[in-house]
Amino acid sequence: MLPESQIDVAQFLTRALAGDGTVERVSTHISSLFLAGDRVLKCKRAVRFPYLDFSTPELRLAACQAEVALNRRTAPALYCGVRRITREPGGALTFDGSGALVDAVVEMRRFPEADLFDAMARSGRLGPTHIADLAHRIAAFHADAAISRDHGGTAAIAKLIAMNDAALRNAGLVPEAEAQALSARFRAALERHATLLDARRAAGKVRRCHGALTLRNICLFEGVPTPFDCIEFSEDIATTDVLYDLAFVLMDLWHRARFDLANLLFNRYLDEADETDGIGLLPFLMALRAVIRAHVTGAQAADAPDPTATIAEARAYIDLADSLLAEAPARLLAIGGFSGSGKSSVAASVAPGLGRAPGARILASDRIRKRLHGADALTRLPPAAYEPAVSAQVYAALRREARRVLAAGHCAVADAVFDRPDARAAIAAAAEELGIGFCGIWLEAPAATLARRVEGRTNDPSDATVAVLSGQLARDPGAIVWHRLDAGQPLDALRDAVHALCDDGRARVRR
Structure with missing residues (x-):
């Protein structure tokens, strides 16, 4: 509730909104809000605390003006403006009159409470x-x-x-x-x-x-x-x-x-x-x-x-x-597999529980490739963006960023195909150079399953097609010594399996 000195202001605001329907009031320790229809009038309470002073009409007006200006940076459509409340010669209160300043309110558009x-x-x-x-x-x-x-x-x-x-x-x-x-x-x-x-x-x-x-x-x-x-x-x-x-x-x-x-x-x-x-x-x-x-x-x-x-x-x-505030060691998890094996889904499922809050930093080659080309994640790139020389740059950028994350003391998940032995060795070396634990995961599934998943993708950063998948499958990936997991398992089971391997000290140093 507003202080006693602002009772007439509260009554005025209630009358001003009455035509829009039932007037609701919500109070905090520094403000009172009057809500009706699609409008909100927010009044500063005449209070003074060590961290703020709303004790005079002039200070409340300045605070309202600051509130609108600052909040329009993120919510311009929500903040309509500031209304001055003045007392006219006959004693009545009005908005933006020529009389003495009595108070001020922020006028806002209303939204359903359920949309917070x-x-x-x-x-x-x-x-x-x-x-x-x-x-x-x-x-x-x-x-x-x-x-x-x-x-x-x-x-x-x-x-x-x-x-x-x-x-x-x-x-x-x-x-x-x-x-x-x-x-x-x-x-x-x-x-x-x-x-x-x-x-x-x-x-x-x-x-x-x-x-x-x-x-x-x-x-x-x-x-x-x-x-x-x-x-x-x-x-x-x-x-x-x-x-x-x-x-x-x-x-x-x-x-x-x-x-x-x-x-x-x-x-x-x-x-x-x-x-x-x-x-x-x-x-x-x-x-x-x-x-x-x-x-x-x-x-x-x-x-x-x-x-x-x-x-x-x-x-x-x-x-x-x-x-x-509890400490936890940084570590690097790499998840590889052909297109459609579910690498990104597994990474997103594993990352929240890996290391300290708010979970591991996921470094996905698909997103890195888009950034290197100045494109947003869902923009398809031309075939030239997937030439071997460009892919080498993408993998190098992924390793650089992984080193930065690990050096900051945080866990990282590297999400890429990793279908070449040198790429797998290089990402493992990025962790070893910093003396940080490493775990490599290889997801595998039948070719028909991979193709079905690739064909069914929507709103996905990957540009891989069934033709791209066929090219991957035709190449020899070399000896894969990472932990091989069946990508056809339910996602929760895969997540638990990866966490178990990451928590196994022996698994962290496997290349």
Whole structure:
């Protein structure tokens, strides 16, 4: 609810929307929303906190103007504009009059609550197509966001760790000993990552981001994944490393056990954004986001319909943060096989459970080939793009990127045909050079099965045809010493078999 000083504003907004149908009200600790028909009027509450000040009409107007300007970067169709509320000489309130400023609201277009990504995740409607599209939009948004070298870096993260520690203690969510241990783990992780965090700031990776990129702040608007409700009240909170911005939605998906979607978002984002140097930071950054969600959730428990459940959820976020800080070795998995053997499906199924969150980086030769030619993943390339010399470049690029991922301390999955002995030896050597475990998988199936799968492909990055498959089958692939698996098994069985081989220390060094 709005404070007592804004009661007349609340009444005015209710009357203004009454013609559009029943007026609904939704309140947060800093805003009140009035919803009717296809319209939303969002009013800032006259409050002052250490991190924001909405205590005067002028400050609320400025905040509304900032909210519209910043959110139009990602949701231009959603944000209609700012309406000033003025008091006219007779005492009545009106929109955009000539009288004294009393308040201001953000006017927005309304969308169904069911189209919020968190609601879609709960109902099972959130799928890979939505996530792949979202990854593209976040990558484009980050690429265009304003660079800052005055924010971010080690100092900002150290301040955040201290703030999280104080907030957890104030919320009474953890015993003193546990709070101390968790804070110590964060500080130790920060010490390990400090050089990289500062280097990324120097390289322009700290930008004016969204700041609160959770599933709750993303909707499907007119069929398009649309981030909205960014942080407008604090440059310090919202101006951060782009991977810390991404980490919020990754953490949100991980918390909901949508490991598949988190890994997909991670991979499609990195397909477009050159952030490989920083991916070793992601578990740490996701853990920071989990602690933020923990103390925010805990602070809401007193007013929640079920305080016990709310506290339990807050504790689940703390447990998640703890697990995200656990170390795990980097390793390289290579999946080969002729076209139609299911390499990409197996890679996508295996990757979420390989290594640290948000799972392994998948490096697919089909996608790398398209990028080298400046084409999107679904654009068919001409036959010249598959000449042996070009394929050699593709495999070399795959190995280079695998080395970068492994050097960053993250797991990688190399997805390519690998039908030549030298290509198989070279990818294994990429891991050996770094002293990192390797596992090679060869998927095989009858020629008729492979051909049927190739013919049935739609919306696939592979340009392989049955004629291409026939050429592969006609060549001698040489001695295959990788682990051979029947590609006709159910996908879950293949996934489990690959994980078992990757977890076998002897399997990791096989070439």
